[in-house]
Amino acid sequence: MRKLMIPLLALGLVALLSSLFVIEEGERGIVLRFGRVLKDNNEIAKVYEPGLHFRIPFFDRVEILDAKIQTMDGRSDRFVTSEKKDVIIDSYVKWRIEDFGQFYLATGGGNIGTAQTLLGRKVTDVLRSEIGSREIKQIVSGPRNEDILPDSTDSDVVTTEAAKEALEVDGERDMIMKNVLNDTRKDAMEDLGIHVFDFRMKKINLPDSISRSIYDRMRAERESVARQFRSEGREQAEVIRAQAELEVATILAEADKSARVTRGDADAKAAKIYADAYNKDPEFFGFLRSLNAYRKSFSDKSDILVLDPKSDFFKYMNQASGKPSN
Structure with missing residues (x-):
């Protein structure tokens, strides 16, 4: 026992x-x-x-x-827009198993790789439908928000116009991600027992050929705007230069006028002083004028004067006393 x-x-x-x-x-x-x-x-x-x-x-x-939240970071894929242009989109999905029995049966034994493959196909199909009904400018832009526009004043007209131009396109990028999330969430829960938490487009690229054409167009538009600004700048410079030259000419004319008036007043005062001095002592005034004439005449030793010694020019030299002879 x-x-x-x-x-x-x-x-x-x-x-x-x-x-x-x-x-x-x-x-x-x-x-x-x-x-x-x-x-x-x-x-x-x-x-x-x-x-x-x-x-x-x-x-x-x-x-x-x-049971943890999984992140499916798929490879970039090519999609066609309503304009028949290609875009390359890189996205990711966050999901978690909700119905473990359904997940086990749908993935052939709970294989995470199989689940991500099936989920990726669903996401790609919905995203392809969303991209195919929109243009590139709607895909790459977010929703329009006119509240960010500044008040229109004379000092910021250029800024306001540029902001309005940038907001002309009502982007639908957020709407695309929301639609893909909702549609994928419903199908993934029914078919795979998966709850999809989030879907995001990380990066939106264009093929090299399209990128070059877009960059060339953007460059041409910016160059056109730059030429317009340079033309307006040159026009304003000419206006400013003309106004400055006008102000300079006005200032010079006023200065010349003031100088002439001042010079005229000074000449009048000098003539009055000379006249007063002559009236007080005509003989002395004549003597000073003769001395000034002698100084100017004999300042250069190379000068030759042919004059009569008895002329009035030498009347003060002929008298030692400085009085002219009768």
């Missing part, structure tokens, strides 16, 4: 250990009994939360599934 107890205890211990399983944090488990997913009373797959659980040994198989 004792010899049978030891094998029975060992078999019981093995059966007990085989009936225990542990679910780690961030994971969920489902049990397959005879190849079918074990369900609860509501006919929904029974999900085992993190912790220690029991199963029927040899009949139940536990499948561990990742």
Whole structure:
């Protein structure tokens, strides 16, 4: 009897250990009994939360599934717009398993790679439909917001016009992402048991040929605006230069007028002083004038004067006393 107890205890211990399983944090488990997913009373797959659980040994198989939020960062793909132009879009999707039983069956055993492949196809199909109904300028632009326009004043006319031109296109990029998220979320839940949290377009590129043509057009437009600004600048410079020259000419004319008036007043005062001095002593005034004439006449030694010594020019030299002879 004792010899049978030891094998029975060992078999019981093995059966007990085989009936225990542990679910780690961030994971969920489902049990397959005879190849079918074990369900609860509501006919929904029974999900085992993190912790220690029991199963029927040899009949139940536990499948561990990742319950964390997954990020599907797909490769860039090419799409065609309503203008029949190509755009290259790089996007990502955030998702998590919601219905673990449905996910297990739809992905062939809970394979994350298979789930992302199927989800990627759904996202691509919806995104292709959204892109195909819009133009490039609608795809790359966000919604128009006229509140950012500044008040129109004389000092910021250029800024206001540029802002209005930039806001002429009512972009639908946010609307595209919202539509893709809603449509994909519904299909992914029904077909894969996945809840899609977010969808974003990270990058929107154009093929090299289209990019070059767009850059050339943008460059031509900017050069046209630059030429217009330079032309307006030259026009304003000419106006400013003409006004400055007019002001200079006016200032010079006023200065010349003032100088002539001042010079005329000074000459009048000098003539009056000379006249007053002559009236006080005509003889002395004549003597001073003769001295000035001598100084100017004899300032250069090379000058030769042919004059009569008895002329009036030498009347003050002929008298030692400085009085003229009768």
